[in-house]
Amino acid sequence: MTSNSEWRSAAVSTGTTIIAVRYDGGVVIGSDSRASMGGEYVSSRVINKVVQVHDKIFCCMSGSLADAQAVTNAVIHKLNFHSMQMGEPPLVQSAASIMREFCYNHRDELSAGFIVAGWDRKRGPQVFQVSLGGMVVEQEFTIGGSGSTYIYGYVDAKFKPGMTREQCLSFTTNALTLAMDRDNVSGGVVHLAVVTESGAERQLIPGNKLPMFHRI
């Protein structure tokens, strides 16, 4: 039992576990839904950290919620303009690049990391990790947030190239569930999004429908 109330003046952090996987026809993106303050109080148990920045490009937020929301809104705005200027849907790499520009130029003031994933006509499905200081790395799958530390072993062991959409969905759900089970600042429901050539589709898996990994 703690009697200190420092959590009240702490900034809202997303705690978080976020993940994105690429498969042949598209990408699967997932996140948990917990926002916490000071690691002690859950300020929201249902926030959606999978944000749509364009028709077929999504990004996942982690870190300080205020910073992540501010950067995401700025990226949506800038990407929209960019897309209008180019006269065509933007590339996933452009979204990642705009995201990186914000994160790098303000790296001393911001404290947020992202995963940018989606589908574009030029290179198909792509997953980028844009981390805290502004590094961009393209990967087949990537995990992020505080809960990701608990599932590095799982994703490294279970990922296989050439998975189907169903296999990717269950891979993502299992990984998020395992992280949410162990990390105190990740939890709630699982938000999923699947992006393919034909568009984007969102799914929500409530906490009681998640896979069970142990019997207690």
Added chain:
Amino acid sequence: MLHTARPNHPPTGGFSFENTRRNAVLEGNLSEVGYSAPKARKTGTTIAGILFKDGVILGADTRATDDMVVADKNCMKIHYIAPNIYCCGAGVAADAEITTQMMSSNVELHALSTGRPPLVVTVTRQLKQMLFRYQGHIGSSLIVGGVDVTGSHLYSIYPHGSTDKLPFLTMGSGAASAISVFEDRYKPDMELEEAKQLVRDAITAGIFCDLGSGSNVDLCVITQAGVQYLRGYDQPAQKGRKQGQYRYKPGTTAVLTEKVTPLPLHVVDESVQLMDTQ
């Protein structure tokens, strides 16, 4: 085109972060001598909001605290933003007050500019952008609720600039107590009286279980038809009457012995001062 007030114009006055460095030095100097700088008055506070069938209900307690002393027993924490939008403020009292007043002006100018009644999301967006700009130094946590042409909405805004859109929200030091009431009894599309009772119960939980909240419950019901500001809707913490009597009858304690020692007093000096009583 009417311009909205932009608090971030080149600083001619108002917020200047140069002072924070000076304040930190002063704070250090004072603490060496054993004093501490005066703290800004916080509202302690329990504020809450819910969406019900016909609109939004906002609730707040009415205690303002100065560290451990109640500075104001009946302050108003539900602030006017627009005829159809109200905002509860927690955190530093002055910040919440001035921020909401600024937003109220901005929203009115914006509405005159667009020629449309204001939207709740506009207020929220302007608030979050301003609070993010000040990186949490403006210590106001807000719940914005209202009914506009797109429906009824409820947003929470934290001092660092993050927002949440949910059907029920609580903020302030009594948030944990109040949210437990909501988590237990909230249902979507409640009727007016049931919803008012639920908000009243949530704020009352904050008043009883949190030291920073107290006094009365204020409610604000916003629907398509209009706004009902119920100041002092309930007063759960009235002073009670003492159950027992602490006076004892003379003779309750038996006297066993009595010894009187008179003290000899001599007049040493006598001086008379005349008073002018005309």
